[in-house]
Amino acid sequence: MTKAELRKEWEARVATFVASGQSTTAWCAAHNLKPHQLRYWLRKLNPKGTPTATPSQWVSLELNDISPNEDRNGLVVRVGQAVIEVQSGFNPELLKEVVQTLTEL
Structure with missing residues (x-):
C-alpha cells in the first residue's frame, strides 16, 4: 500500500x-x-491542533432540596449508566481514575 x-x-x-x-x-x-x-x-x-471531537455540551442540572434527615456528607456521581456514591473522606485520586475509566467505556 x-x-x-x-x-x-x-x-x-x-x-x-x-x-x-x-x-x-x-x-x-x-x-x-x-x-x-x-x-x-x-x-x-490535524497538525494545527484544531479539535477533532465535538465540542462539549452543557446539561441542565436539577437540584432538589435536601430534607434535614438526609445525610449531607455524601454525594452521588453519575457517569453514563454508572452511579457512584461518594462519602466524606473519599480518595479524590481514586474517584478521578474511576470516572476517567467509566468515561472511556
Missing part, C-alpha cells in the same frame, strides 16, 4: 470516528484497531 493510499484510508477512518461520537477506546475496539494508531493519525491529519 502506498503512502497516499494509507493516508486516504486513515482519513476515511478518522472521519468515521469523529462522526461516531464514540470514545477512542470504544471505536477502536469495534473496528479492531489499537487506540494509539488512531491517536497517531488524529495528530498527523
Whole structure:
C-alpha cells in the first residue's frame, strides 16, 4: 500500500470516528484497531491542533432540596449508566481514575 493510499484510508477512518461520537477506546475496539494508531493519525491529519471531537455540551442540572434527615456528607456521581456514591473522606485520586475509566467505556 502506498503512502497516499494509507493516508486516504486513515482519513476515511478518522472521519468515521469523529462522526461516531464514540470514545477512542470504544471505536477502536469495534473496528479492531489499537487506540494509539488512531491517536497517531488524529495528530498527523490535524497538525494545527484544531479539535477533532465535538465540542462539549452543557446539561441542565436539577437540584432538589435536601430534607434535614438526609445525610449531607455524601454525594452521588453519575457517569453514563454508572452511579457512584461518594462519602466524606473519599480518595479524590481514586474517584478521578474511576470516572476517567467509566468515561472511556
